[in-house]
Amino acid sequence: MDVLSDAIAAMRTGRPHSSRTVKSAPWGVRFPASDGAGFHVVLQGTAWLLRPGAADPVRLGPGDVVFLAHGYGHGLADAPDTPLQDAELAPDGSWPALPDPGPASGERTLLLCGAYQLSRARAHPLLSELPPFVHIPARVGTYPRLRAAVDLLGAELADPSPGSDSIVPALLDTLLVYLLRTWWIQERPERTGGTGTMSEQKRMEGPGGWAGALRDPAVTAALQAIHREPSRPWTVEELGAEAGLSRAAFARRFTTLVGQPPLAYLTWWRMTTAGRLLREADTPLRAVAERSGYTSEFSFAKAFKREYGMPPGQYRRRVSRTG
Template sequence: MDVLSDAIAAMRTGRPHSSRTVRFAPWGIRFPASEGAGFHVVLQGTAWLLTPAAAGDVAPAPVRLGPGDVVLLTHGTAYGLADHPDSPLTDAVPLSNGSWPTPPDRGPVDAEETLLLCGAYQLNRTRPHPLLAELPPYVHIPARVGAHPRLRAAVELLGAELAEPLPGSDAIVPALLDTLLLSLLRTWWLAERAERSTGWSAALADPAVAAALRALHGDPAHPWTVEELGALGGLSRAAFARRFTTLVGRPPLAYLTWWRMTIAGRLLRADDLPLRAVAQRSGYSSEFAFAKAFKREYGTAPGRYRAAS
């Protein structure tokens, strides 16, 4: 199984939103903190990303976004977007469906024009996957000729569907938004893995650890042993356990338990499966053992968790 896709699926909720909008200088938008993640693509003109300072720190320098640049705001913190760092910001107020209102395509004569492709994803941050938790506050992918062709293709397809909706667009746009999110994260991961010796970028680049992660995600109900997982990458039990723990941040079987409970929580929120079926899919042959493990992890019984979701 694809670990990155699984990590996204574990956190995704609701339906993503997107818009294609024109802004005329001067303009500035303040986006409030949220549970989701947002992205912006500059199709034409320029924009400035304004991120707040952490407590006690100096505010980071504004980031200039040029034509073709893509930025993903990963952790739901507040931020601003403007035509100039000094432009005043107006609070963005989402519509009832969670999308952002689109301003009219008109502006002052000779005003500088910026064409943006924007979107938002709803995420459940109560149990973030560590692969996504280690992302920086924002991921900026500058435009470069010939670089990231798959990401550029996703941007162009999404932009075309939003600019000229056709029959089927209601189904195509959400799929393209998912494609764009995964393409953004994969582009970041490929760039980071060459520079990091620990963390999830390094874990997914390590043949032995990556093989074990694919196995755990592909069949989480299997009664895996550390020796069996190490053998997938040609390592001894001890060598594999050390490498996995260093890169992933927790021992192999501790990660397996965490992932099983994550799957269980997702099934309880999304499906009406009997608890026995949820237990089996989560790797537990006994409903009692599953309920005990679930309460230890979540602090509540599976049935109460489902009722509260």
């Protein structure tokens, strides 16, 4: 698997959910903070995004997308001064239907909203480095794949047909990848109208950070090697050879862009992989240790406890009770 797909798979739990809602002004809803991530798309009409701690609301027009990577509480309304009604997530983690505060007499807004259930215990930097609110404005000719995924999802929710229960989660997973790819990998227009601060934008677009890592062919080659074979006893020299660089040059570039040395990231990813295996399957501990790059259960258990604060067997029992 590639790095972006691996990062999503490592954090995702449960099934994603979405809803398509028509609102008529005046309307406003306050979404609470959650453990997952979510998005809003304005299909028709306009809406205002109200962010806690931010002085200015953000106007959303037709086709605008907002991605909330960290599950922060926020408001969505037809106007900045419209009173908000509290909303709660359903027990399955889905966004509720937005409460209707009155008769359908005002300007109509068509919204597409979705929620992803994610584990924050081992948040990959690809997600943890995102700003609280990613605003992707609609511009003619930009992000055609993201727009196509939004159109397909909206059409499927508007007119469910046989197979929709399988198609909608798949489209939601596809949309999540396109959202992250749009921010991290693809060429982006200037984002001075987005919801991140200018300092956040400069940090993301500068020489460091995962935006730089995923755009750097040498570092990307090494990351792909690690994710392809996490159990291999990699050395810095071998990873540098994958990157086509000398040991010293590779170590400097990798550390600058990724934020930690190559072998430190390798260990972190091995432990993240081990945690996912323990959560999702009944794989024997010996097999988990081998797939995580350890030749003995003892050395694996010692490393795992150092990362998670408990032995792997106890971790498996705990997550099985709470999962």
